[in-house]
Amino acid sequence: MGGVVAVVLALIIGGVWFQISRNSGPVETPANASSEYGFSVGEDDAPTEVEIIADYLCPACASFEGATDEQLAAAVEAGKAKVTYFPVVILDDYGDYSARAANAVGVVLDTAGPEVALEFNRNLFAEQPAEAGNKPDDDWLIDLAVESGAKEADIREGIEDSQFERWIKEGTQEAQRRGMKGTPTIFIDGKMVDPAAAATQIAAL
Amino acid sequence: MTPWIGTAARLATGAVWLVAGAIKLPDPYESITAVRAYEILPEAVVPLVGHALPIVEVAVGLLLILGLLTRAGAMASAVLFAIFVIGIASVWMRGIEIDCGCFGGGGAKEGAFEEYPKEIARDVALLLASLWLVWRPRTRLALDNLLFRPLGRDPERNDDGEPAQEERLRQSRAGEGSHSSAP
Numbered sequence: 001m002g003g004v005v006a007v008v009l010a011l012i013i014g015g016v017w018f019q020i021s022r023n024s025g026p027v028e029t030p031a032n033a034s035s036e037y038g039f040s041v042g043e044d045d046a047p048t049e050v051e052i053i054a055d056y057l058c059p060a061c062a063s064f065e066g067a068t069d070e071q072l073a074a075a076v077e078a079g080k081a082k083v084t085y086f087p088v089v090i091l092d093d094y095g096d097y098s099a100r101a102a103n104a105v106g107v108v109l110d111t112a113g114p115e116v117a118l119e120f121n122r123n124l125f126a127e128q129p130a131e132a133g134n135k136p137d138d139d140w141l142i143d144l145a146v147e148s149g150a151k152e153a154d155i156r157e158g159i160e161d162s163q164f165e166r167w168i169k170e171g172t173q174e175a176q177r178r179g180m181k182g183t184p185t186i187f188i189d190g191k192m193v194d195p196a197a198a199a200t201q202i203a204a205l
Numbered sequence: 206m207t208p209w210i211g212t213a214a215r216l217a218t219g220a221v222w223l224v225a226g227a228i229k230l231p232d233p234y235e236s237i238t239a240v241r242a243y244e245i246l247p248e249a250v251v252p253l254v255g256h257a258l259p260i261v262e263v264a265v266g267l268l269l270i271l272g273l274l275t276r277a278g279a280m281a282s283a284v285l286f287a288i289f290v291i292g293i294a295s296v297w298m299r300g301i302e303i304d305c306g307c308f309g310g311g312g313a314k315e316g317a318f319e320e321y322p323k324e325i326a327r328d329v330a331l332l333l334a335s336l337w338l339v340w341r342p343r344t345r346l347a348l349d350n351l352l353f354r355p356l357g358r359d360p361e362r363n364d365d366g367e368p369a370q371e372e373r374l375r376q377s378r379a380g381e382g383s384h385s386s387a388p
Contacts, residue, residue, distance in 0.1 A: 001353060004274060008264065015260035019233050023256070090312060092235070169234045176241055177248060181313045 219269030226262030239311020272347020
């Protein structure tokens, strides 16, 4: 009896150890990432900091982006705001599009910098597919990234191989630790603000 | 009859654990998200519990299906179901709408309140099946019967307390014989 118990316990502990080791080790972070899990535009010493945590498949994220993008761009241009974007994956019940799109943003950030990543971010929301049904493939993401200013030769491999998958997943975990319940989650100067209220505050920048 | 009730309880409960655990194994991040969403455990232990729970679920499922260490497996199963019932009741009372993460998934979910009563009813039923096995761990078609046969017992005999069919036949025949030979 004791031997059987010992074997069972050893298998359980070994299994847990294996699961933990799969998720440990250094996470590959894209070059040009500003904070650990995001990318920024604007001056570091701008008076207001806006952080936007979004899933590329989330309709509320697309409408928030549509409502605030121009104002944010103007505020960044005028030196009034620094904006940090965090791509996360919460809509994985609808397939892997969210993860592929977020990874693609990481690849574009890595190879072409935050300005191009932001343009890609804009285009992903403008061309957002429906939550249910067929989703665009990697070639579509690559075309859209190229349209946004990335070079196909630099990004194809990273997009097809999900190069920054763990970076995105760790970023999603970090967003949850900060209190994210759904997307978009907006922080203004470090305080979580409901999206509607955030849009009002951004309009007043 | 009783040992067969136990066999049914073991297979049903074990299958639920095995499926629930196996679905979660490929994506530990999802399991961590599900644990975090209950807002019960401190963040320091959330990743460990999220990593460990699917493995423990698979282990309990295998023990029950195989009928190996049945009482210990059933006790672990009962404790886990009790924790899940309390967890779901707790988020329900606090007005938090989440995917219970029972079979993968997890995190915030609209309309989850409708699911809570069904999930609790299911887990209570499985909790009762587990408690039955804690009370009556000897069941048919169990590895325990092969491995932990009490010393000196006839290997032909099932170890659930009932004699094997052949043995019963032998006993009854022997009984008849002794009656007829008595003058």
